[in-house]
Amino acid sequence: MFSTNDFIPNKYTQSIENGSFQWSSPSNIALVKYWGKKDKQIPANPSVSFTLSNCKTITTLAFAKKPISSALPVEDSDFSFDLLFEGQSKEDFKPKIQQFFERISVYLPFLKEYHFTIDTKNTFPHSSGIASSASGMAALAMNLMSLEKTLNPTMTEDYFFQKASFLARLGSGSACRSIKGKVVVWGNHNTISGSSDLFGVEFPNTIHENFNNFQDTILLVDKGEKQVSSSLGHNLMNGHPFAERRFDQAHENLDKLIAIFENGNLEDFIKVVESEALTLHAMMMCSMPYFILMKPNTLEIINAIWKFRNATKTPVCFTLDAGANVHVLYPHNVKEKVLQFIKDELVGYCQNAQYICDQIGSGSIAL
Template sequence: MFTTTDFIPEKYTHTIENGQFEWSAPSNIALVKYWGKRDDLGHQIPANPSVSFTLNNCKTITKLSFEKRAASIVTTGFSFDLLFEGQSKEDFKPKIQKFLERIEAYLPFLKDYHFTIDTKNTFPHSSGIASSASGMAALAMNFMSLEKQLNPAMSDDYFYQKASFLARLGSGSACRSIKGNMVVWGNQANIEGSSDLFGVPFPYTIHDNFKNYQDTILLVDKGEKQVSSTVGHNLMHNHPFAERRFEQAHENLDKLISIFEKGNLDEFIKIVESEALTLHAMMMTSMPYFILMKPNTLQIINAIWKFRAENQIPVCFTLDAGANVHVLYPENIKEKVLHFIQNELVDFCQNAQYICDEIGMGAVAL
């Protein structure tokens, strides 16, 4: 397994003056939630392990163009332009600057080039879907493509694990968007190869019940996030229930190993919904405290519970750190669940908007 020092290159064997790459990388939805960081151990180290479904349709597409700079100006810092959907995006540049500062030790060529980063999302801007995971994953894949040009002998295994490692330094959950279809991030004793440094594909048997799983995202609130991820994670420092929560995440991930193997949808639903509610409970019991659900979030949750009980259909919900609801269900009941969503849940969505997504296979070179 790779360590941090393995990702610091010794020497490049080739040179390249200019060129461009383009990658798409998807968002992901955590089943066991990552909430809280171990800042004493370095940047973006999770306080507990997580596992997620890699999505397919909600993704970021990023084109990276690069051109060698004159040797005399390389010492002046990073040089890049950032475009979002073809327009200059100055307010996002500080985040990219911070990302470059964090990864420079692992990609020492960064100051040698001027970059143009041209990015867009397949989901609506300001839809309330976090794009940091897909965005940082797509950017990391592009930078790794450039490094592979400089070192063509690089193995595929190294390429993808380093991409996940770099993406994590931009946005923790981005490390789970490099590969599909189910990814574990964080040290977990019973999951071989798991690491705090990068995401790894779930290595054990996955029952057919969980193949092609569906995620319909109900857009309850499309506004800016009420609490940034950084602030939210920091709330776990000195949280009265933090240590028990971290233990719970390990326990739930252990339980999922057997659930995924046996295809037990009832037990899957219990863990996934409990994890979602626990995430929000941690924010409601932090100091300062926040309620990120909206009244319509609760209406949707109650409607899902009622529909499931009355029809014996294995549909469930999960939540990110916001008001939107991810409706999860097996592919073989897709028609029934979509009918339920269209008839009973769209009225709780902002402008009746929702996005149909499903499990995907991770980042793709375009």
């Protein structure tokens, strides 16, 4: 297990003038929610997520060595990069990348030596509650680690992936859960071996076959920009009247999920996951300032899922991120039945009748 200092390299053994890499990184959907953080992107409570498959960011990183200037030492020069989103220049994304580079420069000392062209695209709507910052920062971190591995070819695979998760976290906390693994834990938890506040780790315990190829159909209730940024939302937990009890609850629910993943009890899974989703939104509704991120159609969908589940005994449930869209979770063996229910009863609540069919994936992929 690596510490922060382990991610500061001593010296590179190779050099490269220019080149490019391309990685695909998925979004993820938290089952136990991370809400609230400390300095340097440290989570206030542990979280666990399903890594998705189809909702992903594909990022190409091209790089070229900057000309050597005697006027300015490399360490005093500026970061140099262009940013394209879906083929178009995206100036309003650049401050976030600049901040990310500033945070990680001590861990990637080559950053100021190159000019980068970052060309990125999503397979899903940006800023609509499907964790685009998570997949985007994960994909960028993977590309940067590919460059570092070129400079240090003896790097181990474990180091490569843990440092990628560590770096991604510094761009967007939940991005550390999009690097590797079907089920990922981020945050120290006493009963999960190897868990860390610094990076995400693959869930190390037994996972019952009921969760193999678990499905996530994302109902796009509102594809617009989120009303509240995740950073602002996390900050509202500072001084929140129910914060400490919420953090304890997250630990308790993670303990429950450890047992549920082993025994495959879908009824208990549903209770934990739906409670976590509603608690996340409850924290926002009773913060100061307060927000309601659900839309009327979000509630219509939730009530329809409850009615369908009670009537048919089908193990289907919902979860939410910090937005209006609804993730419908269910095992693969009821896929046909649930999709028919979605088409018959839920699509009408989606913006332009749009939804995305997804499932558990396995993490970032080099392209």
